[in-house]
Amino acid sequence: MYRLDDFMAEVERKNAGEPEFIQAVYEVVSSVIDTVNENPLYIRNRILERIVEPDRAISFKVEWEDDSGNIRVNRGYRVQFNNALGPYKGGLRFHSSVTAGTMKFLAFEQTFKNALTTLPMGGGKGGSDFSPKGRSDAEILRFCRSFMTELYKYIGPDTDVPAGDIGVGAREIGYLYGQYKRIAGENTGVLTGKGLGWGGSLVRPEATGYGTMYFAENMLHDAGDDIAGKRIAVSGFGNVAWGAAVKASQLGAKVVTISGPDGYVYDKDGVSTPEKWAYMLQLRASNNDVVKPYAERFGAEFFPGRKPWEVPVDLAFPCAIQNELGLEDARMLIGNGVKAVVETSNMGCTNEASEALRKARIAFVPGKAANAGGVAVSGLEMSQNAMHLHWTAEEVDSRLRSIMKSIHDECIRYGREGDGYIDYVKGANIAGFIKVADAMCQLGY
Numbered sequence: 001m002y003r004l005d006d007f008m009a010e011v012e013r014k015n016a017g018e019p020e021f022i023q024a025v026y027e028v029v030s031s032v033i034d035t036v037n038e039n040p041l042y043i044r045n046r047i048l049e050r051i052v053e054p055d056r057a058i059s060f061k062v063e064w065e066d067d068s069g070n071i072r073v074n075r076g077y078r079v080q081f082n083n084a085l086g087p088y089k090g091g092l093r094f095h096s097s098v099t100a101g102t103m104k105f106l107a108f109e110q111t112f113k114n115a116l117t118t119l120p121m122g123g124g125k126g127g128s129d130f131s132p133k134g135r136s137d138a139e140i141l142r143f144c145r146s147f148m149t150e151l152y153k154y155i156g157p158d159t160d161v162p163a164g165d166i167g168v169g170a171r172e173i174g175y176l177y178g179q180y181k182r183i184a185g186e187n188t189g190v191l192t193g194k195g196l197g198w199g200g201s202l203v204r205p206e207a208t209g210y211g212t213m214y215f216a217e218n219m220l221h222d223a224g225d226d227i228a229g230k231r232i233a234v235s236g237f238g239n240v241a242w243g244a245a246v247k248a249s250q251l252g253a254k255v256v257t258i259s260g261p262d263g264y265v266y267d268k269d270g271v272s273t274p275e276k277w278a279y280m281l282q283l284r285a286s287n288n289d290v291v292k293p294y295a296e297r298f299g300a301e302f303f304p305g306r307k308p309w310e311v312p313v314d315l316a317f318p319c320a321i322q323n324e325l326g327l328e329d330a331r332m333l334i335g336n337g338v339k340a341v342v343e344t345s346n347m348g349c350t351n352e353a354s355e356a357l358r359k360a361r362i363a364f365v366p367g368k369a370a371n372a373g374g375v376a377v378s379g380l381e382m383s384q385n386a387m388h389l390h391w392t393a394e395e396v397d398s399r400l401r402s403i404m405k406s407i408h409d410e411c412i413r414y415g416r417e418g419d420g421y422i423d424y425v426k427g428a429n430i431a432g433f434i435k436v437a438d439a440m441c442q443l444g445y
Contacts, residue, residue, distance in 0.1 A: 018101035031429035078126035088124030091165030112432030119379035144175035189385030201381035209243020211373015228252030236320035257308035318348030
């Protein structure tokens, strides 16, 4: 029998200096420990100890030349966490904040997120502390070629299939895939998020934002409510926030905030027109980290150095980065009458924020459930590549909507409590854990 405190003490001892990984493990283990203790097979196979250890964590040097002819050196990472369900799958992040510990926690989260999609994908994550911001196109090309020259050794269509993430968009995926083809001498679906003309899938850029709104739609329907007419706060302004704003508008809701490191924009009329959506993409494509220009262009209010969670809304969607919504933010949302917080960035809320929302009986959805739309469509891209097919946008969107409903149903199955409240954190963690743990037992390792 496991005791949570004893197990976490050992995790903390073995992973000192990795607070985000410890936070992610605590969230999962605190949800599933009773399930493990009730299953002698899990105990006998030491599933809990094994599932918190990555299969391998790869670190490599990335040497590249800047436009002035200077040699630069960055670190590259790929954490292949668990492949019990299929090839490792997870994004590549190019950002100055990337560390080995960050990649480890994201790969751990990815394992359960991918399990929830029901698609045959294991969990992985990778990236580099290189930031495309302020770099020329030629510098980004040279970096991507060097990065893939090292990463190539560890990936393959049936081994590990990376995708994009923060700092890795269509341009970077193109450069990375071009180098992979140059080395491998073949066209294989070894990356997802590819261009439509060379193996990519329709709806992939929008998928995470679309998926989180589909999840929210199911959540509200279960509560006898509807997403139409709801006021929504969104953080970030990249692909995820953009997709969320588009789909929210299509479903009849209104996104009234976006944000960046410089502060947030309050748009009382809603981020709800094609012109505004196009401008969000324009801002992101410029490698810009500020949202003030949006306010200036569309006559919206800009609040420098502040977060959007102070705006009274029905639903809040953290869409930017981990731990962006803290305890005080959660208290602000609760006080303003928020109905639900749907974590769309990976571990976008601190544990304290999550606990406060759940204690207040506010619906709180973890990222591994709500933001699974991105990796779900990546999995659909893999299927299209394997079959040499290209599905229509309607076909992909329909499959995405079905997958998000299935994820919601699984969360309800394991998360509904006696008073009717749904603990989505517990439901998502147990559902994902059982899929991975059962496969590990059945495979004999």
